[in-house]
Amino acid sequence: MLKMNSISRIFRTDTIQTHALRDFNLNVTEGEFVAVTGPSGSGKSTFLNVAGLLDTFDGGSYELDGVNVKGLSDDELSHLRNEKIGFIFQSYNLIPDFNIFDNVDMPLRYRGFNAKERKRRIESALELVGLASRQKYLPSQLSGGQQQRIAIARALAGEPKILLADEPTGNLDSLMARQVMELLHSLNEQGSTIIMVTHDPDQARAIKRNVQVIDGQITDMSIYAPLTSAQTA
Amino acid sequence: MEMLIYYIKLSIHNIKRHTLFFTLMITTLALGIAVLLANLAILKVMSSDPIPQKSDKIFSVNMTTWPETKGDNSEPLHILRYRDAMHILKSDIPTYSLIHYESNVYTRAVESKSLSRFGATTRATTQAFFQLTNAPFEYGQSWENENAFEVVIGADLNQKLFGGINSVGKNIEIDNKLFRIVGVLKPWHLKPLFYHASERRAFNKTDDLFAPIEVALDNSWGIGARASSTEMYNASSETREKNVFYLQAFVQLDTQQQKTEFQNYLDSYSQSLKDAGEHPFDINNKLYNVNEWLTKNKVVDDKILAFALATLLFLAVCIFNASSLLLARYHSAKFETGLRRAIGASKKQIFLQGSIESIIIGTICAFFSIVIGWIFLKLSLSLFPYLTDIANFDMQLMIMGICIAIATSFISALYPLIRASNSNISSEIK
Numbered sequence: 001m002l003k004m005n006s007i008s009r010i011f012r013t014d015t016i017q018t019h020a021l022r023d024f025n026l027n028v029t030e031g032e033f034v035a036v037t038g039p040s041g042s043g044k045s046t047f048l049n050v051a052g053l054l055d056t057f058d059g060g061s062y063e064l065d066g067v068n069v070k071g072l073s074d075d076e077l078s079h080l081r082n083e084k085i086g087f088i089f090q091s092y093n094l095i096p097d098f099n100i101f102d103n104v105d106m107p108l109r110y111r112g113f114n115a116k117e118r119k120r121r122i123e124s125a126l127e128l129v130g131l132a133s134r135q136k137y138l139p140s141q142l143s144g145g146q147q148q149r150i151a152i153a154r155a156l157a158g159e160p161k162i163l164l165a166d167e168p169t170g171n172l173d174s175l176m177a178r179q180v181m182e183l184l185h186s187l188n189e190q191g192s193t194i195i196m197v198t199h200d201p202d203q204a205r206a207i208k209r210n211v212q213v214i215d216g217q218i219t220d221m222s223i224y225a226p227l228t229s230a231q232t233a
Numbered sequence: 234m235e236m237l238i239y240y241i242k243l244s245i246h247n248i249k250r251h252t253l254f255f256t257l258m259i260t261t262l263a264l265g266i267a268v269l270l271a272n273l274a275i276l277k278v279m280s281s282d283p284i285p286q287k288s289d290k291i292f293s294v295n296m297t298t299w300p301e302t303k304g305d306n307s308e309p310l311h312i313l314r315y316r317d318a319m320h321i322l323k324s325d326i327p328t329y330s331l332i333h334y335e336s337n338v339y340t341r342a343v344e345s346k347s348l349s350r351f352g353a354t355t356r357a358t359t360q361a362f363f364q365l366t367n368a369p370f371e372y373g374q375s376w377e378n379e380n381a382f383e384v385v386i387g388a389d390l391n392q393k394l395f396g397g398i399n400s401v402g403k404n405i406e407i408d409n410k411l412f413r414i415v416g417v418l419k420p421w422h423l424k425p426l427f428y429h430a431s432e433r434r435a436f437n438k439t440d441d442l443f444a445p446i447e448v449a450l451d452n453s454w455g456i457g458a459r460a461s462s463t464e465m466y467n468a469s470s471e472t473r474e475k476n477v478f479y480l481q482a483f484v485q486l487d488t489q490q491q492k493t494e495f496q497n498y499l500d501s502y503s504q505s506l507k508d509a510g511e512h513p514f515d516i517n518n519k520l521y522n523v524n525e526w527l528t529k530n531k532v533v534d535d536k537i538l539a540f541a542l543a544t545l546l547f548l549a550v551c552i553f554n555a556s557s558l559l560l561a562r563y564h565s566a567k568f569e570t571g572l573r574r575a576i577g578a579s580k581k582q583i584f585l586q587g588s589i590e591s592i593i594i595g596t597i598c599a600f601f602s603i604v605i606g607w608i609f610l611k612l613s614l615s616l617f618p619y620l621t622d623i624a625n626f627d628m629q630l631m632i633m634g635i636c637i638a639i640a641t642s643f644i645s646a647l648y649p650l651i652r653a654s655n656s657n658i659s660s661e662i663k
Binding site: 083107110114 | 573575662
């Protein structure tokens with residue numbers, strides 16, 4: 001599903017070169033749930049940006065669902081992002097004056113689906129996150145947890161190959177965080193491939209595969225026996 | 234198509250949620266465009282071709298005949314003596330030839346019970362005037378005899394004297410003499426009045442009354458425009474034999490051959506005058522076609538040209554301001570742009586969406602530009618009162634206004650849009 005070989009990403013200023021990623025290798029297969037952990041500034045977000053085609057890389061090769069992304073045009077990258085990737089952000093990134101329906105509708109618009117198909121997908125995604133009855137609500141009328149679920153619905157509506165989550169529970173209290181994590185686990189059980197960056201070691205331990213990033217390199221790839229829901233609670 | 238509708242909806246949504254901002258932007262652009270449109274309305278009238286179907290075939294005749302040697306009089310004159318003018322009429326080279334001078338008379342309908350007379354600007358001319366200028370007849374036709382007491386009147390005078398009815402065959406009185414009306418013109422707004430573009434009369438109304446020149450001279454109708462002479466004269470009837478320069482001549486030359494032959498005809502005449510010792514100058518006769526003649530007479534006012542430049546600069550400042558405003562808006566909306574890019578919008582799509590927004594803004598702007606421009610035009614005409622009845626916002630100008638508004642709106646948005654669509658996605662979203 002996702003194959004990164006010797007990826008490097010260097011940020012340059014006039015005087016300094018920062019190696020955000022170096023010799024970064026990762027393979028994620030379909031249906032996996034991978035937690036990416038590491039201290040601040042270790043390169044987790046850079047990895048997620050490169051993986052999500054939001055940022056370029058300087059060396060190495062990256063294949064997403066069989067497509068070598070190196071050298072693709074902006075149009076092709078945008079198309080790949082839209083079709084194969086679902087993003088879940090820490091700050092939800094919902095457009096505040098669009099209602100829930102229109103927020104979830106956004107990526108589908110760029111995909112070119114007709115109105116009927118879009119409606120079907122939006123309703124189905126909202127149903128999946130348990131918020132089908134809130135289509136006309138504005139984001140500000142929902143709790144943080146609900147807003148993140150809407151963001152997940154937006155990511156799911158396009159039926160992507162992989163979900164990339166950047167600290168999806170970072171802005172939530174523990175109860176809401178647990179609900180969101182349960183939703184992600186449930187999606188994974190239904191077959192979704194998920195890569196999630198997190199600072200929370202408990203959340204990471206609840207995920208079968210952990211990847212630790214330090215100084216732009218993977219230092220540990222542990223396989224845990226995931227904690228049960230009762231244990232995570 | 235569905236995407237286009239989506240972009241339009243998004244644009245309207247954006248405009249609604251940032252009403253104050255867009256009001257400011259639209260006002261800025263509309264002011265700049267309005268001033269330009271008002272100026273263009275005046276410029277358009279001033280620079281329009283009054284007779285486009287044959288403006289390149291009608292020529293003002295300028296001749297070297299002035300006899301005085303004092304000062305620099307080598308430039309050919311557009312005003313001619315009677316005998317020079319007659320020499321032009323004698324030629325059968327032009328398709329049509331006319332001579333004319335402007336006069337003013339007072340007249341009344343003979344059948345009217347009122348004795349009050351109406352002032353009428355008068356063109357003493359020759360029969361070919363009507364064919365050469367394509368004067369539009371409502372009733373009747375031109376006179377046939379250059380010595381007949383017959384006149385053609387304009388629509389305004391016909392309205393004043395006869396209430397606008399067909400007055401052909403009716404008599405009017407001028408200086409206690411009876412003149413029979415043989416033709417009535419339709420309302421005729423020749424802009425500019427090419428046959429009398431000199432002496433800043435290019436935007437005068439077309440004349441009220443047209444009469445045979447021989448009759449006008451016989452009756453000593455006054456010369457109401459520039460006249461220069463080297464001899465004293467008491468009345469226009471005395472000008473036939475004297476060095477009085479006041480008649481203007483126009484000819485229609487349909488082919489290059491006609492033009493060459495007529496130029497030679499004029500040059501031989503001037504040379505013969507020189508050989509006879511009537512003037513000392515090199516022969517420098519000129520034939521100006523209508524547009525050349527209007528340009529030579531500076532029909533487009535210098536003030537207007539300077540004002541046009543100033544309005545263009547003002548519009549450039551408005552575009553710059555609008556662009557700065559938009560840059561600030563796109564900066565504040567970079568999260569949304571970044572988000573759209575992250576979830577699959579390409580740079581092209583972001584650019585296209587912004588372009589459509591700018592077109593919608595341009596369309597709104599066009600409406601306000603035309604309204605404000607019309608107000609500016611009315612104010613501007615206080616500077617140019619002679620254009621009051623003719624400078625207006627016609628359909629062509631309004632379409633031009635819409636195009637300018639959309640173009641300026643797009644130009645304003647161009648740089649901010651390029652910046653927005655090329656922004657780094659990962660730095661815009663968290």
